Amino acid sequence: MTVSPDPSGITRMLADVTAALGSLQAPAADTPPAEHVPIEGAGAALDGAIVATAAMPGRVTSLVFRPTVMRMDSATLAEETMTAVNAALADLQARAAGAGRPSFEALSGQLREIQDSASRQFSAFTEALADAQQRIAERGGR
Numbered sequence: 702m703t704v705s706p707d708p709s710g711i712t713r714m715l716a717d718v719t720a721a722l723g724s725l726q727a728p729a730a731d732t733p734p735a736e737h738v739p740i741e742g743a744g745a746a747l748d749g750a751i752v753a754t755a756a757m758p759g760r761v762t763s764l765v766f767r768p769t770v771m772r773m774d775s776a777t778l779a780e781e782t783m784t785a786v787n788a789a790l791a792d793l794q795a796r797a798a799g800a801g802r803p804s805f806e807a808l809s810g811q812l813r814e815i816q817d818s819a820s821r822q823f824s825a826f827t828e829a830l831a832d833a834q835q836r837i838a839e840r841g842g843r
Contacts, residue, residue: 740796744788746781753782753789757797761786 741762742755750767764786770778 740793740800742789742791742793742796744785744790744792746785746788751781751785753785755786755789755793757793759790759793761789 739756743752744755745752747770750770752763752765753761754763756762764782770781773781
């Protein structure tokens with residue numbers, strides 16, 4: 702059986718592997734821009750009298766106090782502020798853990814398909830070389 706392997710097959714398979722791995726780093730092309738907004742966490746204390754927000758990599762981005770909290774003693778104000786900030790950081794951590802997780806199952810399936818395709822391509826290439834060697838031998842090496 703004479704098989705003419707696709708000379709660009711190996712290059713295509715390597716490009717497929719690179720694309721599959723790149724999909725773990727880049728957002729999908731069909732992902733709406735709204736989902737590219739940086740992840741933020743929010744937390745509050747004293748029924749919303751103190752509100753904190755945090756963003757990656759764990760920085761407080763805003764801290765808002767209602768005027769009424771300014772009449773509190775400093776120890777209580779510090780404690781409640783810490784509660785709001787810690788809640789914002791915990792919310793940020795929870796959101797970051799669930800956002801943008803790559804699907805390793807999907808990547809594994811893609812890589813398995815690429816591996817199977819590469820195996821078929823190498824088999825076809827080896828068979829074509831064996832056929833060519835056979836034809837050369839039949840011609841007496843000419």
